[in-house]
Amino acid sequence: MKVFDYEDIQLIPSKSIVKSRSECDTSVQFGPRRFNLPVVPANMATIIDEKLAIWLASHDYFYIMHRFDEASRIPFMIKMKELNLYTSISVGVKPQEYDFVEELSRLNLVPDYITIDIAHGHSQLVIDMITHIKKHLPTSFLIAGNVATPEAVRELENAGADATKVGVGPGKVCITKIKTGFGTGGWQLAALSRCSKVARKPMIADGGIRTHGDIAKSIRFGASMIMIGFLFAGHEESPGQTIEADGQVLKEYFGSASEYQKGEKTNVEGKRILISYKGKIEDTLKEMTEDLQSSISYAGGKDIEAITKVDYVIVKNSIFNGDWI
Ligand SMILES: NC(=O)C1=CN([C@@H]2O[C@H](COP(=O)(O)OP(=O)(O)OC[C@H]3O[C@@H](n4cnc5c(N)ncnc54)[C@H](OP(=O)(O)O)[C@@H]3O)[C@@H](O)[C@H]2O)C=CC1
Numbered sequence: 001m002k003v004f005d006y007e008d009i010q011l012i013p014s015k016s017i018v019k020s021r022s023e024c025d026t027s028v029q030f031g032p033r034r035f036n037l038p039v040v041p042a043n044m045a046t047i048i049d050e051k052l053a054i055w056l057a058s059h060d061y062f063y064i065m066h067r068f069d070e071a072s073r074i075p076f077m078i079k080m081k082e083l084n085l086y087t088s089i090s091v092g093v094k095p096q097e098y099d100f101v102e103e104l105s106r107l108n109l110v111p112d113y114i115t116i117d118i119a120h121g122h123s124q125l126v127i128d129m130i131t132h133i134k135k136h137l138p139t140s141f142l143i144a145g146n147v148a149t150p151e152a153v154r155e156l157e158n159a160g161a162d163a164t165k166v167g168v169g170p171g172k173v174c175i176t177k178i179k180t181g182f183g184t185g186g187w188q189l190a191a192l193s194r195c196s197k198v199a200r201k202p203m204i205a206d207g208g209i210r211t212h213g214d215i216a217k218s219i220r221f222g223a224s225m226i227m228i229g230f231l232f233a234g235h236e237e238s239p240g241q242t243i244e245a246d247g248q249v250l251k252e253y254f255g256s257a258s259e260y261q262k263g264e265k266t267n268v269e270g271k272r273i274l275i276s277y278k279g280k281i282e283d284t285l286k287e288m289t290e291d292l293q294s295s296i297s298y299a300g301g302k303d304i305e306a307i308t309k310v311d312y313v314i315v316k317n318s319i320f321n322g323d324w325i
């Protein structure tokens, strides 16, 4: 199988049709809503919390709340609805999650988006949860993952998922490939490309984004939305703990399957890292927008759609020409 990853690809420019990059529209329709950018901060405890979710929703960005503070999910949804903001939450597949879905239905607290978030999403456990959610919350836009193969995308779509999330093991704080030998680490973009050959519904590329150019590459290879942890970690608004050491300000970023999230050393497939403080998330989103507008201009178009059709070359490990920016 021919594989490649983000650092091995360069997209080929087409003639620009705009006078200024500011003419390029980075917005995207995803499910029932339109968002300013095709990116979503990872549904992880050190990446998203209620305060950031409110900011993102009220500024027309997509968010997915994590599922690790189970009891706070209903109060969170009530607050978002009171603020007239859309709701987007995560669930797992354990028995209590079945009750939770039924409770939402009973309370008529219907999330606009609901994401089934487990490590190995190509599983009967996920198919059963898709069936359960579609029965009790049929109008919610249902995202299911994570998966790595076309077979998995097809099965979850056939079970009723409205979108699938692709990426097993490419994450910055992931140790799945080291601990299990499995995953898409090092070939995440090729895995996405394979999945796109069969997907009939939108796909979220999840994990392994290291530069803003990787967003355009994900779109070229089939993603409608891109989930990002590392690039959103370390901001003022990031919920991870802030640590000061030797005059440096650092923030923590840990995996959802790490002992820091789980509170125990069982089935650990994630680690914790410290990241230099990055400033305000609004500034990062502005830079991402400008860079994606530039990508659209290089693609020879005026909107995201233009990027889906560009030519590309595979040049192994080429993008930094041996340098790091
Ligand atoms: N995208 C990725 O590459 C990865 C992401 N993660 C993240 O970590 C968090 C915890 O994930 P997860 O452990 O799935 O959540 P849970 O702890 O909720 O476990 C999910 C359920 O699936 C069962 N299961 C069976 N086989 C597997 C398998 N190979 N991997 C995981 N579960 C399995 C588990 O049973 P039992 O516990 O008894 O085995 C459990 O009932 C999630 O947020 C997930 O997204 C974790 C690893 C990889």
Ligand SMILES: Nc1nc2c(ncn2[C@@H]2O[C@H](COP(=O)(O)O)[C@@H](O)[C@H]2O)c(=O)[nH]1
Residues within 6 Å of the ligand: 042, 043, 044, 146, 167, 168, 169, 170, 171, 172, 173, 174, 175, 176, 177, 206, 207, 208, 209, 227, 228, 229, 230, 231, 254, 255, 256, 257, 258, 269, 270, 271
């Ligand atoms: N293998 C693991 N993967 C994890 C864990 N926690 C989260 N994740 C995945 O990583 C992405 C974010 O990737 P990044 O490269 O942008 O940082 C996230 O959305 C999850 O899919 C974990 O503990 N182990």
